Amino acid sequence: MWIIFRLLLVTAALNLAGAESVTTNANAFAGYAGSESCRDCHKDDYELWKTSHHALAERGASPAIDLVAFVPSRNIKHGSETTAVQTNGSAFQIVTLGMDSNRQPFRVERVIGNSPLVQFLTPFPGGRYQVHEASYDPKSNQWFYVYGDDLRYPGEYGHWTGRGMNWNSYCAECHNTDLQKNYDAATDNYHTAMAEMGVGCEACHGPLKAHNEWQAAHPKTTLKDPTVSKLSPARIVGLCGSCHSRNTDLTGQFVPGESYYDHYAPEILDAAGRWYADNQNKDEDYEFEAFMGSKMYQDGVICLDCHNAHSYKNTLQGNELCMRCHNGGYPKAPKIDVASHQHQCASDCKGCHMPVTVYMQRHPRHDHGFTIPDPLLTKELNIPNACNRCHADKSTDWAVKYTDEWYGTNMNRMTRERARWVASGASHKLIGLLADTNQPAYWRAVAASFLSRSADEPATQAALLAELKNEHPLVREKAVRALEPSLADTNVLAALKPMLNDPLRNVRVAAAWVLRATVDMQGQAGQDLQRMLDLEADQPTGQFEEAMLLLARQQPAEALKHLKKATAWDKLSPPFLCAQAQVQDQLGQLADALKTLDQAEAAVPDDPHIPYVRAVILKRNGRDDEARTAAKRALEIQNSFIPAQLFIEKL
Ligand code: HEC
Ligand code: HEC
Ligand code: HEC
Ligand code: HEC
Ligand code: HEC
Ligand code: HEC
Ligand code: HEC
Numbered sequence: 001m002w003i004i005f006r007l008l009l010v011t012a013a014l015n016l017a018g019a020e021s022v023t024t025n026a027n028a029f030a031g032y033a034g035s036e037s038c039r040d041c042h043k044d045d046y047e048l049w050k051t052s053h054h055a056l057a058e059r060g061a062s063p064a065i066d067l068v069a070f071v072p073s074r075n076i077k078h079g080s081e082t083t084a085v086q087t088n089g090s091a092f093q094i095v096t097l098g099m100d101s102n103r104q105p106f107r108v109e110r111v112i113g114n115s116p117l118v119q120f121l122t123p124f125p126g127g128r129y130q131v132h133e134a135s136y137d138p139k140s141n142q143w144f145y146v147y148g149d150d151l152r153y154p155g156e157y158g159h160w161t162g163r164g165m166n167w168n169s170y171c172a173e174c175h176n177t178d179l180q181k182n183y184d185a186a187t188d189n190y191h192t193a194m195a196e197m198g199v200g201c202e203a204c205h206g207p208l209k210a211h212n213e214w215q216a217a218h219p220k221t222t223l224k225d226p227t228v229s230k231l232s233p234a235r236i237v238g239l240c241g242s243c244h245s246r247n248t249d250l251t252g253q254f255v256p257g258e259s260y261y262d263h264y265a266p267e268i269l270d271a272a273g274r275w276y277a278d279n280q281n282k283d284e285d286y287e288f289e290a291f292m293g294s295k296m297y298q299d300g301v302i303c304l305d306c307h308n309a310h311s312y313k314n315t316l317q318g319n320e321l322c323m324r325c326h327n328g329g330y331p332k333a334p335k336i337d338v339a340s341h342q343h344q345c346a347s348d349c350k351g352c353h354m355p356v357t358v359y360m361q362r363h364p365r366h367d368h369g370f371t372i373p374d375p376l377l378t379k380e381l382n383i384p385n386a387c388n389r390c391h392a393d394k395s396t397d398w399a400v401k402y403t404d405e406w407y408g409t410n411m412n413r414m415t416r417e418r419a420r421w422v423a424s425g426a427s428h429k430l431i432g433l434l435a436d437t438n439q440p441a442y443w444r445a446v447a448a449s450f451l452s453r454s455a456d457e458p459a460t461q462a463a464l465l466a467e468l469k470n471e472h473p474l475v476r477e478k479a480v481r482a483l484e485p486s487l488a489d490t491n492v493l494a495a496l497k498p499m500l501n502d503p504l505r506n507v508r509v510a511a512a513w514v515l516r517a518t519v520d521m522q523g524q525a526g527q528d529l530q531r532m533l534d535l536e537a538d539q540p541t542g543q544f545e546e547a548m549l550l551l552a553r554q555q556p557a558e559a560l561k562h563l564k565k566a567t568a569w570d571k572l573s574p575p576f577l578c579a580q581a582q583v584q585d586q587l588g589q590l591a592d593a594l595k596t597l598d599q600a601e602a603a604v605p606d607d608p609h610i611p612y613v614r615a616v617i618l619k620r621n622g623r624d625d626e627a628r629t630a631a632k633r634a635l636e637i638q639n640s641f642i643p644a645q646l647f648i649e650k651l
């Protein structure tokens, strides 16, 4: 039974952003000088940056920019609700439902994002800012509802007043310079602070007050400035990835120039299905992980090959951007003959290789996986293809016909095979992918993740054990996690223990989590794990994970305290409520356990897990008849729900 929750835990792992829980230190930002201080000496860089989306990533509300959105006052309808925007004196207001069902005005204090849409922040008690659902598109001067048809109500976790839309926890880190979340678990308050609002110079160059002072003290010198250093290409991509990826933040203390993997565990294509099997983006996944899967990344191409380091605009326009390298002059880059490659299709390179998906209702984002448009994979696996994304009026067969005609046997690419292997989950294919040193590390890590399902087969286990020594930390991390189901095997256990001392934190945290029942919490890896959990303590997922740790360490009473926080903060989550009920039962609190399940069922009446857990608990307490009724109820909700079928058979 507990296995169900371990799996759920993986899928429940949200993009947890944030910073370490420390008390505010007035000197925390003493090394920072602010972007304005760089202007006079680095005029060109400053001017490019000043109007970039980075500089404008977050700011105070300002009449000069924002008045046009709030005057004249107007209404936005969504579902049965109406939200109004207006001014009151010099304040901007959004009139909407708050924590309860009374419409009231909320003062807009800050603005997040820039274009193609902006969102608005209102201060809440406890040092919080909450992100409004009413959002604004500056280009069309339109207001809209950022969740589209997904209506959310007061009291729900994902409502704008809930923890799911809390700025301190979920937004601030990527939209500001050196953000310190400073969550105080004892009081449930935040003392969030940053060096500078928006993504300033020092977000990427680190604190540089010492540089300003050194330069001021050494005018017109030929001496080498010891306060600044160049970043390696790999470190630059990791720096971009720190904000342009979906990840679990391990420290809340990323420092430009340090390894990405010492601070983040990225989400990748795995059973959660956030990417398609060929690695095209599905969910809102930013750029880094998709790019990691491409041959270009493997061969050392970095973000700055296509983006200016300060304006972030593309360095060249149209096909020129790509043909700079694909004209035969760049090592390893295949030479492309534009006329015969594009045929009579009017798309440019990015149209076919960087298909667009609209996120947040308004933002068409370009896929950075540099995947191959392959309509045959649409037929076989229902993966979208770039051709029909544009030619929506044509059939998949039409697109297959043209790709075959135009590209012939070139379409039989390894990338096609790879997508098939990943989609099929066939372990012998995935073992091949895992061991293939020609593949980007990303894909080997993907193979490791999917192999978790067959980790009890000797061949899979041997393949995963071999990758514990892989030179890439992403592959090591995913291999560690994939071996969790085989912990009972003493060889596996013995091989995993040294991973607690891996040089990189993403691997250590994974090892500590997998070995959580016994890991020394005072050791390096134990402390790394606890640091990550403390960082997430302001969210129900963080409380849930802490509870899973304590349960594994046979501390159910302590675990229950954390589960109660999780279910108080997210009242509608069946995994949290079911886990709470099970622990209550384990502690001999049967009546409370059943009450928790009543609450769960009332909140989510159509989830078969809830009556199933009720059945398990009742059976454990010798109430077989009631258990059978509950299991039947699970099957009424979902006829094919196998755990309940097996349960009734065995009863
Ligand atoms: C008083 C003038 C001055 C100020 C103020 C100043 N810089 Fe510099 N900076 C320089 C000079 C001159 C160099 C070249 C030094 C060298 O390479 O040895 C430099 C070099 C750099 C470099 C390294 C460039 C490279 O790749 O070699 C970076 C990055 C940098 N500055 C960023 C900043 C930032 C960010 C600020 C504001 C916090 C700033 N600078 C403020 C004068 C200044
Ligand atoms: C501290 C977090 C952070 C870091 C580090 C960072 N970015 Fe960004 N980036 C953002 C945010 C946030 C936005 C969106 C800002 C907005 O639209 O308000 C953004 C936007 C962009 C854009 C879109 C610009 C446009 O005109 O649409 C590009 C391109 C970009 N970043 C590239 C990079 C690259 C390349 C690096 C590494 C050198 C990098 N970023 C580092 C946070 C970051
Ligand atoms: C993991 C880092 C990260 C977090 C956390 C994050 N953002 Fe962003 N945000 C970005 C980046 C990067 C972009 C630039 C878009 C892109 O990557 O294509 C962006 C862009 C935006 C934009 C501009 C519109 C757009 O699509 O470019 C808005 C508005 C925005 N974010 C709001 C938010 C809000 C509100 C939250 C919290 C609920 C949040 N962001 C959390 C990184 C982040
Ligand atoms: C989103 C990340 C980012 C931001 C924000 C940023 N830079 Fe940079 N900058 C880079 C990267 C990456 C490089 C190339 C690094 C290298 O080669 O070491 C660079 C290079 C530089 C250089 C040396 C090369 C050149 O172009 O002259 C200077 C100086 C510099 N930046 C100053 C600044 C200043 C001043 C600001 C703010 C006005 C700023 N940067 C903002 C990422 C950033
Ligand atoms: C800085 C040089 C450079 C630039 C700029 C560049 N490429 Fe590449 N590209 C490469 C290299 C190198 C490879 C890797 C070839 C290999 O190892 O198979 C590659 C491979 C590819 C592949 C095959 C990807 C795969 O995973 O099989 C595609 C598709 C591609 N590039 C498209 C583009 C597009 C589209 C652009 C413009 C948006 C572009 N490239 C710009 C250097 C570049
Ligand atoms: C009409 C859609 C389309 C357009 C436009 C397009 N491509 Fe492609 N591209 C494909 C298809 C399909 C393949 C796979 C078949 C092949 O390799 O010929 C491919 C393959 C590639 C490859 C991998 C070649 C190899 O040998 O591995 C590169 C590199 C590439 N394209 C670059 C580009 C560049 C650069 C442009 C812009 C000049 C571009 N593509 C425009 C559809 C397109
Ligand atoms: C081979 C070229 C290439 C590389 C490498 C590349 N980009 Fe881009 N990027 C583009 C192009 C082309 C666009 C689309 C620009 C447009 O037309 O709006 C884009 C757009 C973006 C945007 C704006 C949102 C969107 O998707 O339209 C962001 C953010 C971004 N890139 C971030 C990154 C980051 C971060 C990296 C490195 C991890 C990176 N890019 C690497 C070519 C590249």
Ligand code: HEC
Residues within 6 Å of the ligand: 344, 345, 346, 347, 348, 351, 352, 373, 386, 387, 388, 390, 391, 399, 402, 403
């Ligand atoms: C970014 C959008 C875009 C993408 C991606 C794209 N096309 Fe096109 N294609 C166009 C446009 C625009 C035209 C010219 C207008 C028209 O006839 O529809 C065109 C024309 C064509 C034509 C000739 C006109 C016709 O309808 O017979 C064919 C065939 C074609 N595309 C096939 C493809 C195939 C195959 C792919 C994928 C490998 C593809 N296109 C990807 C935009 C796109």
